[in-house]
Amino acid sequence: APAHPLWPEIERVTLEQLQYARLGVEGGVWQLFAEDGEMKMYKREEEVDGLAVDPLKAVHTVKGVTGREMTHYFFSPDVRFEWETTLEQMKVLETIADDTLVILQIHKRVWPASQRDALFWSHVRRVPNDTDRDAQDIWIACNHSTEHHEAPSNEGKMVRVSLTVCLVCQTSIEPPADGGPVTRDHLTCKITYCSVVNPGGWVPTSALRAVYKREYPKFLKRFTQYVKDRCDKQPILF
Numbered sequence: 631a632p633a634h635p636l637w638p639e640i641e642r643v644t645l646e647q648l649q650y651a652r653l654g655v656e657g658g659v660w661q662l663f664a665e666d667g668e669m670k671m672y673k674r675e676e677e678v679d680g681l682a683v684d685p686l687k688a689v690h691t692v693k694g695v696t697g698r699e700m701t702h703y704f705f706s707p708d709v710r711f712e713w714e715t716t717l718e719q720m721k722v723l724e725t726i727a728d729d730t731l732v733i734l735q736i737h738k739r740v741w742p743a744s745q746r747d748a749l750f751w752s753h754v755r756r757v758p759n760d761t762d763r764d765a766q767d768i769w770i771a772c773n774h775s776t777e778h779h780e781a782p783s784n785e786g787k788m789v790r791v792s793l794t795v796c797l798v799c800q801t802s803i804e805p806p807a808d809g810g811p812v813t814r815d816h817l818t819c820k821i822t823y824c825s826v827v828n829p830g831g832w833v834p835t836s837a838l839r840a841v842y843k844r845e846y847p848k849f850l851k852r853f854t855q856y857v858k859d860r861c862d863k864q865p866i867l868f
């Protein structure tokens with residue numbers, strides 16, 4: 631494994647997030663707050679120091695793409711402005727490996743809160759499916775807040791959020807009955823998107839919950855549609 635000081639944390643957090651995502655929405659602690667076709671969004675209402683830090687878990691089923699494709703486009707900084715509508719600036723501060731980056735993102739301000747930025751490592755990996763041999767491998771992309779010497783301190787202009795996010799994808803193939811080639815029509819990708827964002831500075835709880843309720847469904851719907859459009863008519867990446 632690459633000898634980088636962040637590597638042990640990247641390994642630990644990525645695998646923890648994988649287990650967390652695979653728990654699904656059991657236990658009755660998750661409250662369904664948005665639904666759109668196959669997409670279901672759940673939250674837990676939690677406050678830390680009077681700040682709403684509502685963990686979010688979304689599950690979605692997307693036809694015609696693989697988990698590798700879904701996590702590739704989630705991870706790739708080159709295409710982020712094409713689907714992340716709240717992004718104002720983004721800088722790759724460090725390329726640790728071809729599947730591991732440190733990124734600084736400045737997001738658009740949401741009235742009445744002050745503008746936020748996010749500094750995180752971003753990692754994507756394939757995880758062999760240890761429970762079901764003939765299933766496809768699982769893919770996970772994970773973003774987790776970190777420190778970095780190159781991140782400019784915004785002289786107090788910006789509030790830095792603290793976040794842990796993962797996108798876990800499991801692909802299924804229903805092979806054609808006639809033994810013909812597998813096409814995108816035979817692909818189904820089950821997605822779990824998990825997010826815990828500490829807004830970093832005080833935001834009225836009601837305002838923050840309204841932002842989450844509006845932004846998260848929009849974000850996941852737009853992102854998954856973007857990947858379907860990008861992959862349409864392209865060779866399948868398993």
Ligand SMILES: Cc1cccc(-c2n[nH]cc2-c2ccc(F)c(-c3ccc(S(=O)(=O)CCO)cc3)c2)n1
Nearest residue numbers: 714716737738740746748773791795842845846849
């Ligand atoms: C989807 C969503 C939920 C909650 C708030 C907002 C939002 N609206 N206006 C500004 C933001 C905003 C502020 C700070 C942030 F760190 C992120 C943020 C959100 C998602 C991710 S990610 O890692 O899931 C995808 C990469 O951008 C990273 C940062 C988004 N967008």
